[in-house]
Amino acid sequence: MDFRLNEEQQMLQDTVARLVRGEYSFEKRLEYSESELGFSADFWKQLGELGLTAVPFAEELGGFGGSGVEVQSVMTELGRGLCIEPYLQSVVLGGGLISQAGNSEQQEQWLGGIASGEIRAAVGLQEPQSFYNLNDVETRAEKSGEGYTLNGRKAVVIGGHCADVMVVSARTSGDSRDAQGISLFLVPADTEGLERRTYPTVDGSKGCDLFLNNLQLGSDALLGEEGKAAEIIEYQTGRAISALCGEAVGAMEVACDLTLEYLKQRKQFGVPIGKFQVLQHRMVDMMSELEQARSMAILAASVADEPQSDERRRILAAAKNVVGRSGQFISEQGIQSHGGIGMTWEYNFAHYAKRLVMINHQFGDDDFHLEQYAELLQ
Amino acid sequence: MNLNYTAEELAFRDEVRAFLDEKLPADIAAKVKGFRRLSKEDHQRWQKILNEQGWYATHWPEEYGGVNWSPVQKHIWDEESSRYGAPRSVPFGVNMVAPVIIKFGTEEQKQRYLPRILTGEDWWCQGYSEPGAGSDLASLKTRAVRDGDHYIVNGQKTWTTLGQHANMIFCLVRTNTEVKAQEGISFLLIDMDTPGITVRPIITLDGEHEVNEVFFEDVKVPVENLVGEEDKGWTYAKYLLTYERTGLAGIGISKAALQHLKELATRRIKNGRPLIEDASFSQRIARVEIDLMAAGISNLRIIASVEGGGMPGAESSMLKVRGTEIRQTINDLARRAIGPYAIPFVEEEMDLDYNGDFLSDENAAPVTPQYFNNRKLSIFGGSNEIQKNIVSKMILGL
Numbered sequence: 108m109d110f111r112l113n114e115e116q117q118m119l120q121d122t123v124a125r126l127v128r129g130e131y132s133f134e135k136r137l138e139y140s141e142s143e144l145g146f147s148a149d150f151w152k153q154l155g156e157l158g159l160t161a162v163p164f165a166e167e168l169g170g171f172g173g174s175g176v177e178v179q180s181v182m183t184e185l186g187r188g189l190c191i192e193p194y195l196q197s198v199v200l201g202g203g204l205i206s207q208a209g210n211s212e213q214q215e216q217w218l219g220g221i222a223s224g225e226i227r228a229a230v231g232l233q234e235p236q237s238f239y240n241l242n243d244v245e246t247r248a249e250k251s252g253e254g255y256t257l258n259g260r261k262a263v264v265i266g267g268h269c270a271d272v273m274v275v276s277a278r279t280s281g282d283s284r285d286a287q288g289i290s291l292f293l294v295p296a297d298t299e300g301l302e303r304r305t306y307p308t309v310d311g312s313k314g315c316d317l318f319l320n321n322l323q324l325g326s327d328a329l330l331g332e333e334g335k336a337a338e339i340i341e342y343q344t345g346r347a348i349s350a351l352c353g354e355a356v357g358a359m360e361v362a363c364d365l366t367l368e369y370l371k372q373r374k375q376f377g378v379p380i381g382k383f384q385v386l387q388h389r390m391v392d393m394m395s396e397l398e399q400a401r402s403m404a405i406l407a408a409s410v411a412d413e414p415q416s417d418e419r420r421r422i423l424a425a426a427k428n429v430v431g432r433s434g435q436f437i438s439e440q441g442i443q444s445h446g447g448i449g450m451t452w453e454y455n456f457a458h459y460a461k462r463l464v465m466i467n468h469q470f471g472d473d474d475f476h477l478e479q480y481a482e483l484l485q
Numbered sequence: 486m487n488l489n490y491t492a493e494e495l496a497f498r499d500e501v502r503a504f505l506d507e508k509l510p511a512d513i514a515a516k517v518k519g520f521r522r523l524s525k526e527d528h529q530r531w532q533k534i535l536n537e538q539g540w541y542a543t544h545w546p547e548e549y550g551g552v553n554w555s556p557v558q559k560h561i562w563d564e565e566s567s568r569y570g571a572p573r574s575v576p577f578g579v580n581m582v583a584p585v586i587i588k589f590g591t592e593e594q595k596q597r598y599l600p601r602i603l604t605g606e607d608w609w610c611q612g613y614s615e616p617g618a619g620s621d622l623a624s625l626k627t628r629a630v631r632d633g634d635h636y637i638v639n640g641q642k643t644w645t646t647l648g649q650h651a652n653m654i655f656c657l658v659r660t661n662t663e664v665k666a667q668e669g670i671s672f673l674l675i676d677m678d679t680p681g682i683t684v685r686p687i688i689t690l691d692g693e694h695e696v697n698e699v700f701f702e703d704v705k706v707p708v709e710n711l712v713g714e715e716d717k718g719w720t721y722a723k724y725l726l727t728y729e730r731t732g733l734a735g736i737g738i739s740k741a742a743l744q745h746l747k748e749l750a751t752r753r754i755k756n757g758r759p760l761i762e763d764a765s766f767s768q769r770i771a772r773v774e775i776d777l778m779a780a781g782i783s784n785l786r787i788i789a790s791v792e793g794g795g796m797p798g799a800e801s802s803m804l805k806v807r808g809t810e811i812r813q814t815i816n817d818l819a820r821r822a823i824g825p826y827a828i829p830f831v832e833e834e835m836d837l838d839y840n841g842d843f844l845s846d847e848n849a850a851p852v853t854p855q856y857f858n859n860r861k862l863s864i865f866g867g868s869n870e871i872q873k874n875i876v877s878k879m880i881l882g883l
Contacts, residue, residue, distance in 0.1 A: 108557060108789045109487045116486070176486050367881055387877035388870070394881065395803050402782035409488050425775040481771035484747070484761070 110405060112180060119162070119173075120180035126153060127188035133455040136189060136311070144269055145313030146191045155224025160198050164206070168222040175346070175411025179353030179404060186357025189458055191312040193229065193266030197221055199350045201228025203343040204274050208291055208331030217272060217293070229270035231261030231317050232340060239471040241276070241340050243284045246319060248277035248292065255279075255329070257292065257300075257322040265314040265469075268305040271296055273317065279334050286337040291330035298322055310465040311458060342415050345423045348470050349411035352404035355430045355466045359397045359437050362459040366390065366441045369448075369456075386444060393440050396433035403429040417483055424479040431473035434463035488785075490557070498561050505569040508534050512837060514570030518745060520851040521835050522693065523572055525608075525650045531572050532605045541603060542579055549587060549599050556791040560784070567737030568744075575647060578602040578609035580732070582655045585672065585721050589713040598653075598674070612642040612656030612675070612699060613722070620871050622657070623666040623719065627701060629658035629673060631708070631715075636660075636673065638681075638704040644865075648684050648697035652677050661716050672718035674710040681705075689861075691854035692832070726867065727801070733866045734801070734808030736784045739777050742815045745848070746770065750822045752846055760822055769821075773814045780807045799879035802872040809862035809869060816856040823849045830854075 112120060130150050139147040154160050162177050164170030171177075178199060185194055202221045205213060205228070220226030237243035246259025257277050267273060273294040281288025294301060300322035303315040331339055367390060370381030380386055407426035410419045438460035442449035449456050467473060490498065513527050535541040543559050545551025554562065566573075574580065583602055586594050601607040618625040627640025638658055648654070654675050661669030677684070681704040687696045713721055747770065750761040760766050787800050820827050826845035833839055834850035843849070863869040877883045 108490065108785060108792070110786050110789050112486060367883075370883060381881075381883040384874070384877075387881070387883050388873045390881055390883065391803070391873040391876045394876070395807060398783055398800075398803065399776070399779040399807070402779050402786060405486070405786075406488070406778070406782050409486070422778075425778050428772075428775055429779050477768050477771055477775070480775060481764070481767040484767055484771055484774070 112176070116176055116180050119159075119177060120184060122157060123159060123181050123184035124187070126150075126157065126159075127184050127190060131188040131190055133189075133458075136191070136458075140191060140307075140311040145307070146193070150190070151192045151224055151227075154192065154194065160194070160224040161222040163199065164202065164218060164222040168218055170222055175349045175408035178346070178350045178411070179356075179408045182350045182353035183357035183360075186354035186462075187361050189311070189358060189361075189455070189462055193227060193270070193312075195347060195350055195354070196230055196266040197226075197228045197270070200230045200343055200347045201270075201272075201274055203346050204230065204291060204339065205293075205330065207343060208336065208339050212327070213293065213330060220271075226271045227266065227269060228272050228274060229264050229267040231264045231267065231273055231275040232344070233262045235260060235262050235316075237262070239475045240284065241344065242286045242289065242337055244276050244278045244289050245283050246275070246277040248279050248290055248324075250279075251323070254323060254325040255292065257294075257319040257324060259319050261317040261319070263314055264317055265308065265312060267315040267317060268303060268313045273301075274330060275317065275319070276336060276340060277319075281334070288334045289336045289340070290333050291336040291339070292324055292328045293330050294319075294322065294324065294328065298324070308465065310462040338415070344470055345415075345419065346411045348423050348427050349404075349407040351466060351469060352400070352407045352426050352430045355434050355463060356397070356401050356404045358459050358462050358466075359400055359434060362437050362441050362456065362463065363390075363393050363397050365456045365459070366393065366444050369445055389440050389444060393437050396436050400430045400433040421480060421483050424476040424483070427471060428473045428476040428480060431467035431476065434466055435473075438463045490561075494557055494561065497558055498565065501562055501565045502569075504538060504540075505565060505571060508538070509569055509571050510534075513572060516837055517570040517572055518741065519837075519848050520745075520855040521837055528572060528575055529605050532574065535574070536603055536605070541574065542583065544580055544584055545587060545599075549583075549595065550603050556788045560788050563732070563737040564740070565737075567741045570741065573738070575608070576732070577611045577646070577651075577655075578607060578653075581611060581725050582609050582674070585655075585712060585725050588724065589672075589721050591709075593709065594674070594712065607653045608647075608651045609653045609655060610645050610648040610651035610677075610697075610699075612645065612654045614644045615641055616643055620868055622722070623670065625657055625659060625670065627656065627658045629660050629671060629706070631660070632705075634708055635705045636708065636711070638673070638675070638701045638706055640701050642699040642701075643687070643696075645684070645697040645699050646695060648677075648699055649686065649694065654699065655712075657718055657722055660718075664716070667719040669716055670718040670722070671715050672712040672721045673706055674712060675704065675706050679704050679706065689858065691858045692830070693854070693858060695858075733862075734780065734784055734804040735812055735862075736777070736781050736808060739808065739812045739815060740781075742812060742819075743770075743774060743777060746815055746819045746822065749819055749846065749848060749852075753822050753824070755824075766818075766822070769818055773811060773818065776807075776814075777811050780804065780811060783807070799876045802867070802875045802879075805866065806863075806869045806872050812862055813856075813859055816852075816859050819852045820856045823852055827853045 161170035162173040165172055205217050221228055232241050248255040248257045261275050275292055275294055276289050278288050279290045300320045302318040305315040308314050371379055373380050403426040406422050410422050413419055442460055448454050540552055542551040543554050547553045579602055615625050629636040629638045656673045656675055657670050658673050659669055660671040681702040683700040685698045686694045751759050753760040755763050826849050831844055831850045
């Protein structure tokens with residue numbers, strides 16, 4: 108057993124860490140967040156130039172076939188920097204779906220650009236009624252002529268406001284929550300009939316809801332086999348969950364560091380507040396949550412790129428459940444430990460807290476994953 | 486990053502399994518799995534089997550008769566022996582006083598005591614806590630005054646686990662009242678048959694006799710029974726406590742208890758269906774199983790770091806808190822699983838050879854007593870609050 112990163116993985120993580128340290132001061136992040144793009148085009152470009160957007164892709168695409176551990180190494184550092192670039196959506200999930208489901212023309216058309224960062228993808232799998240059940244798809248794709256006509260709405264597509272291409276799920280057959288009959292489509296951003304309602308997110312990034320109004324797509328837009336996308340969606344969402352666990356651990360590390368630092372320097376009643384046992388024990392509880400989350404992130408990474416199995420499902424559900432709970436605990440207790448200053452926009456802790464709580468709302472919260480896990484109890 | 490056992494470790498696991506398959510007495514395993522009480526004879530029978538195999542002293546160097554397993558091997562042993570329902574060794578001799586004697590004792594002490602621990606001739610108990618010295622252990626008052634070749638010991642120890650079976654006790658005693666509390670403590674080995682020692686049972690809330698009070702009245706202890714130097718006992722005591730804490734997370738035991746809970750919840754019926762299919766109950770089980778999974782990986786991370794040459798430090802304190810909370814939660818769920826039959830206190834059904842009708846489930850009777858008994862987990866070995874103080878000081882620097 109060895110829980111350490113190997114030399115290559117460590118170098119990868121150090122590269123991202125250096126880049127984030129150099130480019131991502133808290134003040135700059137606020138600027139990036141408030142810009143029209145909603146993140147730093149320059150930082151995104153550097154991620155591409157350093158080969159970081161290519162990490163999970165095959166060598167012929169400029170990547171090195173990185174698996175769950177490598178992806179987490181990148182995501183952890185992006186989490187530490189609270190970075191808002193759409194790495195998870197474009198590289199991990201969008202790229203993952205096209206890699207697994209796409210035919211050779213589709214892969215050729217999109218993956219090179221996604222791996223280099225020149226093309227950004229976003230993914231629309233949720234719908235207003237679907238909650239976190241990705242088989243609950245009411246968007247319809249009807250055969251029309253050579254291609255399809257899509258009608259429906261996809262909810263909370265992070266990074267969708269600026270994506271070049273969207274991967275969306277739509278129902279080609281079956282009833283609204285059937286696993287059978289779900290298909291994936293590639294929708295270029297300039298497709299007629301695609302409307303986006305764009306909004307900022309609570310945690311400083313940007314997203315949109317997609318409205319598909321008689322959207323006409325050619326048959327070449329179908330990604331994978333018609334009606335057979337549910338398994339692919341589940342598998343790739345699992346990879347994204349592992350990556351997100353890495354991001355969460357990075358953000359939790361900084362949130363804990365900031366709180367500990369504050370306990371040591373803030374004085375009340377003539378002493379640093381870290382001298383008070385009630386705050387010491389709370390801090391220990393936060394650290395303990397972080398360590399459990401770290402353990403589960405490691406476990407998630409170890410199965411992220413393994414073939415699908417109930418064991419993989421269980422581990423990923425467990426990991427997301429733990430990370431969701433830990434993230435919220437550290438956010439709430441960290442704000443409480445800081446007192447008033449933890450409530451302010453101008454202090455970075457509050458932004459870590461917001462990101463950590465919002466992570467719980469991506470790909471299913473801790474309640475959802477507890478339910479999933481309970482169904483797989485042996 | 487590699488979360489798998491090596492081929493050698495897997496082979497070792499097979500060897501452990503084969504041994505347990507062949508040698509673990511079925512009646513003892515049934516008692517352990519069903520939370521039933523073990524007799525002195527049960528413990529001694531299992532110890533004899535382990536010692537014949539050469540696997541009793543897992544923490545000792547080979548020259549003293551230990552097996553010198555690697556941290557991973559010890560972990561495999563813990564997991565497998567818990568899964569099979571093997572009793573955990575009573576730790577006071579083999580895992581507590583022995584490491585102190587090996588590290589700080591004289592050659593005579595090693596020659597005299599270590600073999601007797603292996604064979605079971607000596608049953609040790611621990612004389613640390615006193616009525617006025619619990620978490621604040623260093624405030625202990627039991628006095629040892631030098632008188633020629635002897636110390637004269639006066640005072641009282643308490644919470645002495647299985648002291649009723651013991652013939653030896655290791656004690657922290659005060660040899661100097663002029664200095665700071667921690668600096669006037671010595672570590673003495675005392676024969677329980679010495680005149681002036683009285684053992685009185687303490688019956689705990691579950692009706693069990695597990696712990697005792699031990700009174701010392703002008704007890705003469707030969708000076709050669711002092712371990713290390715006079716007044717340096719606190720150092721040895723702390724050394725012992727790190728040994729005590731590492732095993733306290735009880736991950737393997739929790740896994741076995743969780744399995745027991747699931748079996749119980751499969752047999753119990755709610756709304757005409759097995760309780761384990763009830764949405765809210767299955768989610769309670771799921772939640773604790775997930776927490777146990779996380780604690781298990783955290784435990785492996787500590788083991789891997791020790792295997793790589795690191796020292797188990799305050800991380801084991803954090804894990805002690807987690808692990809004991811998880812075990813208590815599992816006990817809580819088992820109690821909930823038997824519903825109203827948590828209420829009857831049917832001691833006769835706790836004996837393995839009971840052959841009457843069971844009031845409810847055959848494994849129900851020990852469940853509630855076990856729940857109450859295991860409230861001790863967050864109190865002993867340094868209460869969970871003390872563990873948090875340790876982490877706060879040693880890791881966080883607060």
